[in-house]
Amino acid sequence: MTEKTTATGTIADLLARSNTFGADPRNTNYAGGNTSAKGTDTDPVTGEVTELLWVKGSGGDLGTLTEKGLAVLRLDRVRALESVYPGVEREDEMVAAFDYCLHGTGGAAPSIDTAMHALVDSAHVDHLHPDAGIALATAAEGERLTRECFGEAVVWVPWRRPGFQLGLDIAAIKRENPQAIGCVLGGHGITAWGESSQEAQENSLRIIAEATAFIERTGTDEPFGAHDTSREALAEAERRAKASALFPVIRGLASTDSSMVGHWTDTEAVHEFLAGRKLAQLAELGTSCPDHFLRTKVKPLVLDLPSDASVEDSVARLKELHETYRSDYTAYYERHADADSPAMRGADPAIVLVPGVGMFSFGADKQTARVAGEFYLNAINVMRGAEAISTYAPIEESEKFRIEYWALEEAKLQRKPKPKPLATRVALVTGGGSGIGKATAERLVAEGACVVIADLNLAGAETVAEELGGPDMAVALHADVSDEDAVVAAVADAVLAFGGLDLIVNNAGLSLSKPLLETTAKDWDLQHDVMARGSFLISRETSRVMIDQAMGGDIIYISSKNSVFAGPNNIAYSATKADQAHQVRLLAAELGSHQIRVNGINPDGVVRGSGIFAGGWGASRAKVYGVEEDKLGEFYAQRTLLRREVLPANVANAVFALTAGDLSHTTGLHIPVDAGVAAAFLR
Template sequence: MTNPTVTALVERSRRLGADPRNTNYAGGNTSAKGTETDPVTGQDVELLWVKGSGGDLGTLTAGGLAVLRLDRLRALVDVYPGVEREDEMVAAFDYCLHGKGGAAPSIDTAMHGLVDAAHVDHLHPDSGIAIATAADGPALTEKIFGGKVVWVPWRRPGFQLGLDIAEIKAANPDAIGTVLGGHGITAWGDTAEEAERHSLWIIETAAEHIATHGRPAPFGPALDGYGALPAAERRAKAAALAPHLRAVASQDRPQVGHFTDTDVVLDFLAAENHPALAALGTSCPDHFLRTKVKPLVVDLPATASVEEIVDRLPALHEAYRTDYTAYYERGAAEARSRGEEPPAMRGADPAIVLVPGVGMFSYGADKQTARVAGEFYVNAINVMRGAEALSTYRPIDEAEKFRIEYWALEEAKLQRKPRPKPLATRIAFVTGAASGIGRAIAERLAAEGACVVVADLDLEKSRAVASEINTANGSTDVAIGVAADVADEAAVQAALAEAVLAFGGVDIVVNNAGLSLSKSLFDTTEADWDLQHDVMAKGSFLVSKNAARVLVDQRLGGDIIYISSKNSVFAGPNNIAYSATKADQAHQVRLLAAELGEHGIKVNGINPDGVVRGSGIFASGWGANRAKTYGIPEEDLGAFYAQRTLLKREVLPEHIANAAFALCTADFSHTTGLHVPVDAGVTQAFLR
């Protein structure tokens, strides 16, 4: 039976975490103290349930709680070696666990265990951090909250901060919480309801005070030429810039991107003080661990052309990398002066790029990380607005940021992350992906870690497949569905624009869209011929041409794969239009491999035999026509194709997907211009 204290804690946590005004994604933690029967002694034991390391309040479950013996946790005070060695206390939490202990205890566990209150909330609300980062934060805390909320000077999260807050609560019996300088808020209560009520009162009171007493233009006056472009124009400009910006963010290691053009971002970039405020960087540890200490800001107006911005990027990028490297070296030197050896620099590229009039591009090792980094910078803008409205924004200093960014405990957390999947950080654009071979390829690439754009003529079906891929991979950030008429260049360009705005760019292009008309020479009309070639020969050309521009601009290499056919080299009856266009596709592979190799782009093809099961082409009448040609029942077509092969095996969509995946891996890093037969052995289609 679930402990009612745990049930109330989870419910409270999810309510608080569901509202972004209360805390950011995976930010903050909550706790409750209570009793359970010790299964060994049969006696009641006091326990602390607290959100574990890495969890998210909005989606918290009982399994995400760390469970500790309260007597043992409080006994750590007697062996605490002092602030210089407080990191050692995290390992000591393991000796306080009850039973299996649940989730791993976080660095904030001491705050919850040492504060003498049954229920404690630690949150990162924008309104609370605005007070916490104001130059006169202590005075504002007294003015806004009176003695109900007490100011705590900045201290890095850890055991000592827990002792500080416990002492403050003991010395201020009427207080309901604290403002943690540069960081966030903590509140408490005798019941779960009271703790939640106190947390919300602090958040709402701060927000109301900022709204009522804050300056109307905290970021300064509007800058001429820096206002937001019209929606369609800015998104078109963002799509054109995205590959170039991904190159900037991926010099050290490939990154996935996310685009945000909310009013919060656009209004900030339109104001006079945005360059100076951006240069100060973020403050709350959760913010800058995701966004880096500061963004790269394009110092050109919204009226600047794409070409002007692209020309300016190399100098801006070099300056950013130089600045970040100097920040690292200063922090590392200070760490060494304390006898510490910091982790190696993790990279000097920006995680956030701001473009006036257009919006914000955020980057990470996967789509969710990139999206969340953008959300955190929106939080940071809100914090700056609140602090500047009442006072002057003053984040924690550079040295403290470095100590957290390159904290040994943070490095250990990164090292515990699971090894990335083979296609992590890669973005695949698959045409004809709502069924058959295309769908199988999209599903396989997603399962191997890629972000996938399911492109199909039928938008409803492409979105449905993308939704199923997301469900299968446990995330809404894996796949999107887009409409793509590959025979229409404007439609191709629009589909690719959606792809780069969703994921930052494209790395893998699979030309799979197709149809087939099984007719003899004399029955094949000019319209049949044109339709067949428009979709497959022309369509593959248009997709490759426009996608290659993205691949070249990203400077990350890439893969273009053509799903051709054994019919590109095998001459069969009643198949003139289809086989001729497959031969066209096959030679496009060779031509593009020769042209794009200098950019590190590999171009390869796959030649399947007839794929009957799951095929949209066969289901649309092609199967019936081919069966008639061979004089067999349609339901026997797959077996018929299998028996004419050397291996006597039927070719299925997943077999084509296997080959597509293999061609994208490092195992084929030196292979281009290749056609891979996936036909179970058709001697007439052997490549010579």
């Protein structure tokens, strides 16, 4: 029966229900599952009342679903597809047929699960991937346990790949079991229904709650086997230190075929799994729910060493296991691929498990890497539940391959926008809370990079990071670049944020404008400690990371035209900038064999937005030149060949030009960004 409500009310109820489900990870995973509602609206062409289906579109997320994320279809046309359905072997063709059933313009593309929602004779239908539900769905005795848990209220549906036939199967179950509120889909998830949005929501949550209670009530205490003390979690400080030491190496291995961003998960649930004696056998079985292994790959790489293994031994073993993993994955692909299969997408692991340390997950951006970890945590929860009440028995490997290399999934990947120039690159910008550093961070994020904003002023750095999109795009760190221990700690924290480092911008600085006889040794030391020593320390510690990654990289020094121009009353600042300029040449020569390019940028007089100029330097320079402080930018512009003021964004543009790929064979270069100061021409 179809609930006769207005379209506006139907959509509002559907979105509210969807957002409620998506707000709680116990109900469904990120971008997993779909919800729908049937209702009526007036056809703008005929003026007739038309029966419609609103259903979450392909790729959407329930927690953030809006009306734009819904596909809207005419129910009479979707139901008519049953008469032309060509059978299971050709059911992928039905997804294209959904396009001929759309109502109106705009909206999301219909997903593979559309048939389930359209064909089930209920006004509201939910298909979710709750951990407790999938635990039942992947238990070896899942059918019996479903009956034991729910009686006749929930019906078991044997595994079938999502598609039109599964929709027909569930529709038949609904007709044949009028007492049922939903079903457990073997190897997959749950589906529930109701004649109102509230009833559907209550039925979905009832299935999840009863499955959860059943597992807790009847399950064993040690579903992962007895605890192995040799693989238990290290103390927090030791755990973080080992994670930061291993992460660049693991990221480099995971990026063998294509560059990846990383995420580290350090939760109790992960460590419980890693310390269980069933770790190896369960990890080898892989995940089951289709949404899981599309993001986590068919199985993880597991380091088979105890928690207290040294970093050196762990690195050596990880490299061995990586080669084995690649061979195994290639063999998996070759076992199941046929002439129509998409090309292998890469043989590197998306999930790496290290006892005592945690889980490392990888993706084409930070969000994807983080979500991959969340999905494997879902898989851990599923394995815990299934092993507690039975034996974990995921779908067959051949079925996993059919979904991982499904033509429909490949088409979805092909529709993704082309990656931005700096996609997958991780940048560290010192002095990133204001001025040139802030502008550089903004440009790098806009071009696809993840950015660590390091600044002595943590509050300023945090503000910039939040403006740039938060933790999936940018993170803030407190960093005194003149303090060796602080630099070591900041680089370790930067590695834990995104998995490693690829692009370093030495920008932190300050300036004191004084003539020689008024310059104290303290003045001299302060300038050199922050810029010369600070750049050296940052370059040294970040180079360790980039060398461990074996992915190459870029180091950019924001030097100054004063590194080659002898300006008045500026001995300490200019000498420090000359030191930085020569560091560029020295490091370019030393790090080239590691494919790390080192270049410099020589700005002049960046007044607007500058933390240095606002902190007193502007007033000092204005006094030297005999101009008003608020006219200093104009003064600098008039002494240039182009008569143009240099802005922070101009320097950021040069950083991008040096690192975006077109200058891939350039190292040891200094680029003037000074609007043309003839006295500073390089020679």
